[in-house]
Each structure stands twice: as C-alpha cells, then as structure tokens.
Amino acid sequence: MIFRNTKWFIFSAVFLLTVFLATFLKNNINKEVIAKINGKEITQNDFNIALLFEQQKYKYQVQKYEDQKQFDDGNIFIPVPQKLSPQQILERLIDNEVLYQEAKSQGLEVSYAEAKEYMEETRKITNEILAGKLQVADREEFLKTENNLRQYIKGLGISEDEYWNQLIPIYQKYLSIGKLKAKILSSMPENDKKDPEKAHLYFEQYKNNLRKKYKIEIFKNNL
Known part of the structure; x- marks a missing residue:
C-alpha cells in the first residue's frame, strides 16, 4: 500500500520544529519579548527556533531542487527555493498567532484530546x-x-513517548489554524477553489485584513 496522505507531509515539518524546540529549551533559553499579539508574547527564543527551522527547511529545499535539476538534466518544473528574511520569519510567527487566536474565537480550536488522537x-x-x-x-x-x-x-x-507527547500542543495549534483556513476557503466561488493560486491569494487577503483586528506590538526590529 502506498501512502499519499498530504497531511503527513505538511505536518512532518512539525517533527523537526519540535526537536529544535527541545534543543533550544535545553541549551539556549532567551525570554526577551520581541512582539505581542493581543498580549500574547513572542519571545526571542520563539524566533530563534523559527529561524533555525527555516534555515534547515531552506537547506533541504535547495538540496531537493539541485537533485531534481540534476535528475531532469536541467529541465525542472519546481520553483527555486526562496530564503526568508528574519523580518519575514517574525511576520510569519505573528500571522500564526493571529490565526490561532481567531480560530479559538470562532470556536474552531482543536481540543487536546483531538490533537492527541491525531x-x-x-x-x-x-x-x-x-x-x-x-x-x-x-x-x-x-x-x-x-x-x-x-x-x-x-x-x-x-524517550520517544515524551517526544510524541510534546507534539500534541503543536498539532493542536496548527490543526486549529487548518480548520479556520478550510472555513474561509469554503466561502470562495467553486471554480476559484480549484485554482491553488487564487485560493492562496484569497486566504492571504483574509489574513492581512484579520491582522487589523488584533493589537500587534513589535519591540525588536533588528533581528
């Protein structure tokens, strides 16, 4: 049997994120608050974790791109990997927190029990x-x-049990965001839903408008 569940590949990134989280919490804690979203803090440690994750993801994407280019003799149909700037990484952290808070406010939060089952x-x-x-x-x-x-x-x-249990609250957050995204995209015209680019732009517009509802404070721009 061949496994093709796209959720597996989407959330496989969470595995590495959790490992980096545990590594930083053990060796390099920095609780300096660099941003707040409706009072919810984002710390320098949160940013460091996200930065390391993005660096590793970019490295992986570049390797995949180069391997594919070599395999296809230069004829490649996947986009060139783009490296995020520190400011873009912070903005993504802010976006995710805004989306999670909005998911909770709309009653779309995935429960701990549901995340554990996942x-x-x-x-x-x-x-x-x-x-x-x-x-x-x-x-x-x-x-x-x-x-x-x-x-x-x-x-x-x-232990592996401890590792998997650490994933539960992370799954809880990103599955909740996923439910919100599914709800928003369900309001699109049927034909537009089938176009990934239109769906992406539609949700980006929603997210940008949503940010205006939240009090976003950034205390550190030099990252």
Missing part, C-alpha cells in the same frame, strides 16, 4: 512505514530523515 494516528503511520506495511514515494529519504530524528531524540535524553 498524534497517535501519525505515530501509527510512521511505524507502519518503518515496518514496510505502508510505502512512501521516496522510502530511502524517509528512513534517513527518521533515523536522524531518532538520533536527535536520543541526544536530548528523552
């Missing part, structure tokens, strides 16, 4: 892929990533 299903899928019961498009790459992840977990001195 975590357990994701963990089950991971184990089934490792056991060969499910197949992914690039099994070698998946196994390499999974092995690196397990080494990180081991290095942090935590």
